[in-house]
Amino acid sequence: MNNLFSIINGTFVRADEANIHIADLSIQRGYGIFDFFRFIHNRPVFLDDHLNRFYHSAKVMHLPVEQDRATLTNLILELQEKNKLPDSGIRITLTGGYSPDGYQIAAPNLLITQSPFSYNPAVFEKGIRIITYEHQRQLPQVKTIDYLKAIYLQPHIKAHQADDVLYHNQGLVTECPRANFFIVNNREEVITPGNHVLRGITREKLMGMEGFRVKEGNIQISDLANAREAFITSTTKNILPVLEINGKPVGNGQPGPVSTALFRQLLAMKESDSSIS
């Protein structure tokens, strides 16, 4: 972070001096929302989608955003120009602000940070192992800063020699803490849970891909044993095959053909996108 800048409420500050007062409602009450997108070769990828979701999350959580869309976009592009990180991640966080009583929402604090990030496609082949866990995230359709259970579960995940956790509730699979979940069934349909999950941007892109039958549907815990392929999606992970669930291999335990084809199409889409409205 040596020479990088961050932005706090529209003001550029040195990244290592980006402080806020501890009265902020994120620190006091875990109250805030955020979004995260990538610059690839100096292009902000799916920026429109991420800004749509950011303003939507803010609205649902009763957090007024002082910066309109054009102002926010300009701040992001100016940050990119100053930091000179062609491949990077940008996080926009909006907190509950400095609450006088530590409970009521105040004027939100808007925090924008940028850090280097390059994606290594080799991780696709390696895949991940996951375990299932019964939990339902609160307000799942909003990208809040609440990852309490996910971080709490880290030692549990490690103890099971897994890389991540897949939540389920009342017998139905939902999502991973930071990624959406998909299976490929015997009919080569690509199924992702439709309810009680975050509408990930990568998830939405897959839903719209031609040449595949990607759709929403219930996934029972018991369906996992019969899945031909399984994978998760996120802005940083793209498509990442799930090769093992609760210690049992998915399909033949290798990344499958449908996952691979979707993966290639997604990377091509991201290479060509430069969505600044």
Place this chain on the structure above:
Amino acid sequence: MNNLFSIINGTFVRADEANIHIADLSIQRGYGIFDFFRFIHNRPVFLDDHLNRFYHSAKVMHLPVEQDRATLTNLILELQEKNKLPDSGIRITLTGGYSPDGYQIAAPNLLITQSPFSYNPAVFEKGIRIITYEHQRQLPQVKTIDYLKAIYLQPHIKAHQADDVLYHNQGLVTECPRANFFIVNNREEVITPGNHVLRGITREKLMGMEGFRVKEGNIQISDLANAREAFITSTTKNILPVLEINGKPVGNGQPGPVSTALFRQLLAMKESDSSIS
């Protein structure tokens, strides 16, 4: 906060300059725990109980506390001496720290703040109106900083002309976001939910009071209509009668005799406590 001090990781700082870096896991991921207790006429009330719970919360959430109990107690007493606030509240917050990847727990940040607080016993007579809402807090037995749903619900509570919300799950009442809940039934038993709730310090004090039949038990949503009295408990609210639930009066809509007797005994107990071990 003009001349007040706060403490960050053992260092005294001006309260208005108590900042932390935005990399902290409370801001990034809503990850942290806290406790809150009062000084009454310069005496820290139920300090032992609050420190017990603080260290317990930290342990459950995998957050190492650098300061041992004696050190923490001394910091608190020193803060009280500097700030000269005979009647006040002290909040001790422990966050996930400055996480290098924004997800893994790092060295926690310990934040101690003090602010003036005096209790006005007249609020007891006024009581509160509450509404019920289906929700189960995650990790309810730990005093985490997660109040996402509670703050999200504030406009909903106001729209129903209520003062607070009472959570229930699968037909059973649990607690309010910042207070435990009790009813007095037809047999003059004082019942509070035993499962999926925070063990509030005031709640524990009531459980141990002689001369009353205070006990844990299931409270169905349907039991609320038959309650003779209802009240909530917390460190700042002491005992606060619930006079209306979902628009319907509890009992005769006035603070009842059992609540009043418990209230007097609690205030007397707090007047005499000075628990520094």
